[in-house]
Amino acid sequence: MYRYDEFDAKFVSERTAQFRDQANRRLSGELTEDEFRPLRLMNGLYLQLHAYMLRVAIPYGTLSGKQMRQLAMIADKYDKGYGHFTTRQNIQYNWIKLEETADILQALADVEMHAIQTSGNCIRNVTTDHWAGAAADELDDPRPIGELIRQWSSLHPEFSFLPRKFKIAITGAPHDRAAVKVHDIGLRLHKNAAGQIGWEVMVGGGQGRTPMIAQTVRDFLPQNELIAYLEAIMRVYNLYGRRDNKYKARIKILVHEIGAEKFKAEVEAEYAKHPAQQTQVEEAELARIAKYFAAPKFEKMSRFAPHFEEHRRANPDFAAWARNNLAAHAKEGYTIVNISLKPEGGIPGDATGEQMRVMAELAERYSHDELRVSHAQNIVLPHVKLEDAYVVWQELKKHDLAAANYGLAGDIIACPGMDYCSLATARSIPVSMAISRKFGDLAKQEDYGPLKINISGCINACGHHHVGHIGILGLDKKGEEYFQITLGGSSSENASIGTILGPGFSAEEVPDAIETILNTYVKLRESKNEDFLTAYRRVGPKPFKEALYAAA
Amino acid sequence: MTAEEKGQVMTANRLGDGLVVFLQRSGDWSEKIDDAVLALKPEATAALEARAALDVKANLVTGQYLFDATRVNGKIRADHIRERIRTLGPSVRLDLGKQAEGTAGAFQPVEG
Amino acid sequence: MPLLKNNQFVADDYTFVADEDALPASGKVLVTFARLKRDWDEIAKLPAMVGVKVANTDKTDELTPYLSKIALVQLTFPAFTDGRSYSIGRELRLDGYRGELRADGNVLPDQLQLMRQVGFDSFLVSDRFPLEVWQKAAHSMSLAYQRGLFRQVQETEVWSTRHHGFQAWEEQPHAG
Numbered sequence: 041m042y043r044y045d046e047f048d049a050k051f052v053s054e055r056t057a058q059f060r061d062q063a064n065r066r067l068s069g070e071l072t073e074d075e076f077r078p079l080r081l082m083n084g085l086y087l088q089l090h091a092y093m094l095r096v097a098i099p100y101g102t103l104s105g106k107q108m109r110q111l112a113m114i115a116d117k118y119d120k121g122y123g124h125f126t127t128r129q130n131i132q133y134n135w136i137k138l139e140e141t142a143d144i145l146q147a148l149a150d151v152e153m154h155a156i157q158t159s160g161n162c163i164r165n166v167t168t169d170h171w172a173g174a175a176a177d178e179l180d181d182p183r184p185i186g187e188l189i190r191q192w193s194s195l196h197p198e199f200s201f202l203p204r205k206f207k208i209a210i211t212g213a214p215h216d217r218a219a220v221k222v223h224d225i226g227l228r229l230h231k232n233a234a235g236q237i238g239w240e241v242m243v244g245g246g247q248g249r250t251p252m253i254a255q256t257v258r259d260f261l262p263q264n265e266l267i268a269y270l271e272a273i274m275r276v277y278n279l280y281g282r283r284d285n286k287y288k289a290r291i292k293i294l295v296h297e298i299g300a301e302k303f304k305a306e307v308e309a310e311y312a313k314h315p316a317q318q319t320q321v322e323e324a325e326l327a328r329i330a331k332y333f334a335a336p337k338f339e340k341m342s343r344f345a346p347h348f349e350e351h352r353r354a355n356p357d358f359a360a361w362a363r364n365n366l367a368a369h370a371k372e373g374y375t376i377v378n379i380s381l382k383p384e385g386g387i388p389g390d391a392t393g394e395q396m397r398v399m400a401e402l403a404e405r406y407s408h409d410e411l412r413v414s415h416a417q418n419i420v421l422p423h424v425k426l427e428d429a430y431v432v433w434q435e436l437k438k439h440d441l442a443a444a445n446y447g448l449a450g451d452i453i454a455c456p457g458m459d460y461c462s463l464a465t466a467r468s469i470p471v472s473m474a475i476s477r478k479f480g481d482l483a484k485q486e487d488y489g490p491l492k493i494n495i496s497g498c499i500n501a502c503g504h505h506h507v508g509h510i511g512i513l514g515l516d517k518k519g520e521e522y523f524q525i526t527l528g529g530s531s532s533e534n535a536s537i538g539t540i541l542g543p544g545f546s547a548e549e550v551p552d553a554i555e556t557i558l559n560t561y562v563k564l565r566e567s568k569n570e571d572f573l574t575a576y577r578r579v580g581p582k583p584f585k586e587a588l589y590a591a592a
Numbered sequence: 593m594t595a596e597e598k599g600q601v602m603t604a605n606r607l608g609d610g611l612v613v614f615l616q617r618s619g620d621w622s623e624k625i626d627d628a629v630l631a632l633k634p635e636a637t638a639a640l641e642a643r644a645a646l647d648v649k650a651n652l653v654t655g656q657y658l659f660d661a662t663r664v665n666g667k668i669r670a671d672h673i674r675e676r677i678r679t680l681g682p683s684v685r686l687d688l689g690k691q692a693e694g695t696a697g698a699f700q701p702v703e704g
Numbered sequence: 705m706p707l708l709k710n711n712q713f714v715a716d717d718y719t720f721v722a723d724e725d726a727l728p729a730s731g732k733v734l735v736t737f738a739r740l741k742r743d744w745d746e747i748a749k750l751p752a753m754v755g756v757k758v759a760n761t762d763k764t765d766e767l768t769p770y771l772s773k774i775a776l777v778q779l780t781f782p783a784f785t786d787g788r789s790y791s792i793g794r795e796l797r798l799d800g801y802r803g804e805l806r807a808d809g810n811v812l813p814d815q816l817q818l819m820r821q822v823g824f825d826s827f828l829v830s831d832r833f834p835l836e837v838w839q840k841a842a843h844s845m846s847l848a849y850q851r852g853l854f855r856q857v858q859e860t861e862v863w864s865t866r867h868h869g870f871q872a873w874e875e876q877p878h879a880g
Contacts (some may be wrong), residue, residue, distance in 0.1 A: 047862045051847050058844050062814065067608060069651040071814075078785060079814055087655045089678050090689055091610035120688055135688075137609040161785070191849040191862070197821035198794050198853075201787025278791045314798055321851060324867040387684055458674055459682035467673075469684045519672055 041102050041410055042187050042332045044152040051194070052149040055156060059083045060142035067139065082162060082200070084155030085141055089462040092136040095158040096148060100168040100186035100210075101129035101413040103153075105404035108411055110151040112396035118144050123396070125381060125389045127453060127504055128207070129167045129413040130158055134460055156194055161202045163193035163274075167209045169217040170414035173333060174376050174422040176368040180237060182212035182229055184330040185266065188322070192267050199274045203281035204289035206274070207246075219415060219531035221245045221254045222507055224291045225273065228533075232260050239266060243273060243303070244295030247501035251537045252292045255300040257307055264323050268316035269307075276306045336408035336423055341373020345426035360482055361433055361444040369423070377407070377421040377432055378414075380443040380451055385477040387469055388454045389417030398439045406432050415504075416453050416492075418446065448485040449493060449558070450476050453504055457497025457514060458521075466514025466521035468497035471550050478551040488558050489571045494529070507531035509573045510557060511538040512550065523550050527557070527584055528576045539581050542589050553588060560587040597663045599630040601670070602640040603678065604653035612678055612690070613653060615640055621653060623690065625670070625679040626697035630663050667698035705808075709826040711839050716828075718755045718776060734778060737762055740770055748773055755804075760788040764796055774803055779824075781809040790822045797823035797854060813841035821853045 044052075059079075066076040084095040096111065103111075111131055115123045118140055119133040126132055136144070148154055157164055166186045173181040189208060193199070199206075209223040220226030226242040238260040245254030261269055277291045280298075295303045316322075352359045367376040379399060382388045391399070399419055403411045406428045412420035424432060436442040445451050452475060455461070457468030472495050479485055494508030498515075505511030511526035523545050526538030545553050558572075560583055565575045576584075602615035613621035614628035622628065631637040637658065644656040660671040670676045680696050681689020690696040707716045718734040721727055727735075727746060734755035740747060747754055755776030758764065767774065777796060779789045793805055807819050808828040816827065816838060829838065848859040 045866070047847055047860070047866070051845075051849075051862070054845050054847065067651065073648070073654050075784070075812060075814070087605055087610065089674070090612060090681065091605070135610075139608045161787075194849055195818075195845065196850055197818035197848075198790045199787070200818055201785055201790065201815075203787075275791050275795070279788055283786060283788075317852070321863050321867050325863045328866065459677060459684050462674070464674070467677075467683060469682075473684065521673065 041104060042099075042183075042329060048152070048191075049149070052145075052152075052154045052156070055083075055154065055195070056142060056145040056149050059145055063138060063142055078160055078201070080138075080141075081160035082157055083141070083145065084158035085136070085138070086159060088134065089458075089460055090134060092138055092141070093460070094133045094136040094141060094144060094155060095126070096131050096133070096153060096155045097158050097165050098129050098131060098153075098413050099190050100166055100172070100183045101170050101415075102172075102183065103411050103413070105400040105409050105411070107151045107153055108396050108400035108403065110147060110153065112393040112400070114144055114147055115396065116393040122390050122392045124456060125391065125413050125417050125419065127415045127417065127455070127502060128165050129170070129415055130165055131413070132456075134456075159205075160200075161204050161206075162200050163196065163202075163206045163208065165207075166190055166193075167207075167218055167223075167415060169211050169213055170412040170416075170418075170420050171217060171367060171376055171422065172212060172412075173335070174369055174374075175213055175217075176370045177215055178213040178370065179231065180212045180229055181333050182210040182227075184326055184333050185227070185229075185239075185263070186210055187329045187332075188267070188326050189270070191325075192270070196274075198271075199278060202274075202278055203283050204286070206277070206291070214533065216531070216533040216535075217414075219504070219507065219535075221533070221535035222247055222251070222504075222531055223254065225270070226254045227266075230260070236262065238262050241269065241273075243307075244292040244300070245535075246290055246292040247504060247506045248290070249287055249499050249501075250292065250296075251501070251506040252296060253535050253537070254292075255295060255303075257300075257304045263326070264319040265316040267322050268314065268319075269311055272307050272311035272314065276303070276310055280306070335371075336410075338371045338374060338423070339425070341371075341425060341427070343372050345373060345429075348426045348429055351430040355430075357444070358430060358433055360486075361442055362429060364444050364448060364486070365446040366429065371423075373426055375424055375426050375429060377424045377429065378446045379419040379421065379436060379441050380446045381418050381441070382445060382451050382476065383440050383443050384445075384450060384480040385473050386440075388452050388472055391419070395439050395441055398435065398441065402432055402435055416451065418451070444482055445485055447490050447492075448482075449479045449488050449491045450485055451491075452476060452493045452495060453508070454495040455497050455503035457495075457503075461497065463500055464497035464514070465499070465516040466497050466523065467547070468495040468503055468512075468514055471495055471512060471514070471523060471547055474547070474551045475554055478555065487562070487568070489568070491558075491572050492530075493554070504531065505529070506537045507535065508538060509576070510554060515544065517544070521547055523547065525550075525553060525557070525588075527581055528573065530573060541581060541585050556587050557584050560584050594665050597630060597632060598671075599632040599661065599663070600637050600640070600658045601625070601628045601630060601661045601668065601675075602644050602656060602658055603628075603675070604644060604648070604656035607651055607654050614679075615644060619643055621647070623695040624697050625661075625668050626666065628661075628668055630661060630668060631658075705828045706831055707806075707826060708829050708835075708838055711842060713835055720757075732775075734776065737767075741766075744770065753803075755806075758792070760786065760792060762792075764792055765799075767796075771801065776804045776806060777801065778806040778808055778828075781807060781811060781815075784810040784812050784815055790818065793819070793824055794822040794853075798852075813837050814844075816841045817844050817859075821848065821850075821859065823854045 065071045086093040124132045208225045209218045209220045210227040211218045212229040222245040228240040241258040242254035365378045407421035408423045454468045454472040458464035492509045494505045495512040496503035496505040507529040513524045529538030617629040659675045680691040706713045718732045720734045753775035806826040
């Protein structure tokens with residue numbers, strides 16, 4: 041994975057000193073809150089319901105054991121002993137003091153991390169496939185481009201005061217695990233007929249109040265033109281994105297209002313004015329970065345892993361975990377370990393400092409010192425030998441990290457909701473906990489099959505409910521929390537926005553409503569092999585509406 | 593038979609440490625909701641707004657706003673669940689926030 | 705309002721002339737874009753170069769016919785959070801404008817270095833901050849990752865420096 045050179049180290053160090061100065065000037069009153077707010081947001085510091093909240097960047101979701109340990113230290117020393125992994129592969133701390141923030145940024149800089157641009161009207165963390173560099177179906181690792189974009193977008197002087205936030209996601213596999221089609225810019229790596237590597241450039245996806253699927257503006261952009269082309273897109277957005285209405289300021293609104301064809305023409309015209317120049321420097325930089333993402337020194341392993349098989353036969357709990365939480369690795373004899381941060385009845389995506397240290401140690405010993413954060417709020421150990429899977433699982437079990445529900449009904453994405461967030465209109469976590477408890481039985485979850493239940497505590501959709509197979513949106517009706525259910529969303533390469541089923545439910549009613557939906561699915565599926573999304577796309581919302589809203 | 597009084601409370605975050613505080617009659621800010629002044633009339637509300645604005649300018653607090661609350665027997669309870677969570681702590685972590693630190697006033701943990 | 709240029713407060717040798725006022729016979733005048741278009745015949749005959757005030761909703765390629773007479777473009781930031789003028793300023797420079805590019809409006813120290821990097825070289829600022837604050841702000845970061853910008857304080861361009869075997873991207877010169 042990427043390592044800072046002297047320039048990167050100096051950059052975060054100067055940025056930390058700059059923030060320390062800005063914070064001091066705020067505390068002394070030299071800067072007003074209005075003047076300070078965008079500056080602190082550009083370092084990931086929010087003012088929230090209980091205290092300041094700090095969002096730390098985990099670029100393209102990749103980190104080392106040492107970095108995870110530092111996140112644990114920050115949780116223990118500066119917060120209340122835990123952190124929350126987010127749907128953009130970052131980590132959030134909820135109980136931060138402004139007067140300590142510069143020290144936290146320094147602690148991050150010490151391990152080659154930062155909180156730069158994790159908030160504010162600027163380019164945010166570039167996210168990607170949490171199985172990048174490991175997945176069997178991957179065409180090429182997208183993370184070198186992720187790192188190139190990260191550097192290019194850091195403190196970009198032209199694009200630091202955009203109409204609104206800007207989110208980029210990239211994928212290097214045909215099966216999109218990075219939700220690129222619901223991002224402001226989505227990039228998909230692929231090969232053209234001549235076998236060259238290039239990128240499909242998609243613009244204008246997003247969720248929130250007005251969910252939209254991104255439109256393709258370029259089918260195939262050669263890799264060395266990417267930075268110059270991104271500049272063209274950003275300039276069009278910066279000049280023409282709406283600034284009169286915060287809720288209509290994302291690039292998806294611009295694309296929608298002027299139309300995809302006109303938008304594409306604007307970008308191409310801008311790009312033609314300033315095409316990629318002297319791309320040798322970008323190419324050399326990409327080649328330099330790519331060296332850091334070379335495959336680790338894998339051992340030559342047999343496809344047959346006797347210890348793994350033996351433990352699977354002997355231990356049904358291990359077998360269940362192996363069945364659900366392990367994913368196919370490109371290298372024979374290796375596996376991708378998915379650590380579910382969704383314990384039964386627990387808070388999705390949270391980890392204690394102790395749990396972070398456990399995962400760090402496991403990464404160092406068994407996964408070539410690498411971890412990933414997935415946008416589904418789970419942690420990944422990307423390069424584990426099958427023969428080591430059992431000992432990893434045993435350690436995870438000791439620390440409540442062995443929930444065998446990866447990708448199943450219990451693996452719920454939930455935003456922090458009203459328990460933490462002043463934007464929220466309802467609490468998402470209690471509903472998530474109730475659903476998780478109701479479907480705690482693993483056999484039941486496995487019968488339901490692959491399922492993405494996503495819960496958002498408000499219309500801003502940080503829980504990605506629009507692209508959940510089952511989406512739940514928490515709203516406020518006359519001071520009472522109530523929950524709307526959507527079906528049929530997907531964030532994959534066949535992306536779709538979920539359909540609202542009908543009137544909402546109280547928090548108490550939601551778990552039963554979900555059960556009704558799932559039992560309906562079980563009754564109408566063609567076979568156990570027809571998963572929920574496929575079945576829904578075949579039959580549509582009608583059977584589910586009837587089951588849910590049938591007269592008593 | 594105790595009367596129920598309905599009014600508004602002024603809350604903010606302390607600038608330096610971000611802690612949630614409530615404006616008291618003395619003009620100081622307390623971490624405890626029961627210490628807060630409950631503005632029962634528009635003039636009182638205006639006074640709260642004026643005082644909070646001064647303290648924002650003095651860089652003591654930030655993010656100030658009024659919320660509806662009810663007082664019974666000297667104990668104040670926020671009307672909306674969001675402010676109840678603000679005055680207590682997360683409903684899903686009863687071990688965190690004011691509810692764990694003894695500064696929640698007379699509140700019970702949030703239901704649900 | 706103080707005029708910040710080359711890290712000092714300097715006298716402003718441009719005089720703003722309102723749309724309905726007569727143009728003086730000598731001296732550097734600053735006019736609105738609307739007036740520049742309306743009174744071009746008269747303005748073109750003035751002895752000195754002129755300055756033009758541009759809003760962040762104006763189309764700067766409409767400036768092209770008048771560039772022979774323009775030595776100053778004064779471009780507004782109506783709110784510091786409105787970032788359009790960063791793109792407008794940079795595009796002017798990329799299109800070859802070599803005159804003075806001045807920022808007015810809500811110009812604050814924490815955005816000074818960003819403005820300089822996209823090509824602004826003078827700033828009308830409020831008198832709220834002493835000169836030292838502005839001077840310090842201009843050097844806040846010594847590094848920049850992006851190529852093709854304007855390195856007035858010689859921010860080290862990281863990618864170019866890492867791969868110094870290649871020709872540096874020639875920057876547009878300034879009014880200075």
